[in-house]
Amino acid sequence: MKTILLPTDFSDNSWNAIKYAIDFFKDSSCMFYILHVNKLSNLVAIDKPYIIDQNVIEETFVKPAEVKLKSIISKIHSLPLNKKHQFFTLTDHNLFIDSIRQHVNDLNIDLIVMGTKGAEGLKKLIVGSNTADVITKVKCTTLAVPENANYVPPREIAFPTDFSMEHPTQTLRGLSDIILSNKAAIRFLHISKRKDAVLNDDQEQNKLILANYFKDFEHTFHFLKSDRIEEAVQCFTDSRAIDMIIMVAKNQNYFQRILFRPKVETISYHTDIPFLVIHE
16 A cells, blocks of 8 residues: 655645645555644744744644645545545644655655646745755655646656666666556656767666666657757657656756756746656
């Protein structure tokens, strides 16, 4: 049974991510933990600095959050549901990332699913939003769902890579599970700045490993030349009708530039294509 953490700030954006997660795992047995975290900076100090009155926390933050969480559960139960899905609600008052890390460890979370806020929110990603912090600071595979993303089974998956590393079997198995369950094709995308660039021996070997592992699945390798990775990814996602982009967190050169560096007003995939960032 998969364990999925769904952080929420009660926005439409986070509700869309919850719905996406439910649809994405519609055929799987899952325990979904819906978590709301009150930031420490929002809490009211009483009498002395850093001394927080527990009654104030309970009345001002915990109880209203619990009411809103119950409302989310009611909305969930109005959806067509898999009987093998279980839902639990959690509240916490802590630093956001510390809370996420703690729940990931305590609940043995397999995947975090979070919303992103479209163009305006993605501009904030550059200076650090909750989603960006989770992706970069929490060692747990994370699915980032843009607010404009409507669930469709991911039939076309893009996997940007520079072939600089050999991926563990566990990572490749996770990819093949997604491909198999969705009858998807995976498109490995390499982008280089130089027109005459060639793969070195290590890169060729890592490419061969991928080709051998996915030999029984529909897969192709694509090589683009561009000074701007994000623009090349945009061109590729448009031309292939990509439904999901998957990246590996260790490959920071790729996933940081694709997610966080673009001028988002020109990069539309940020607002409608989910990103799965795998932590090995």
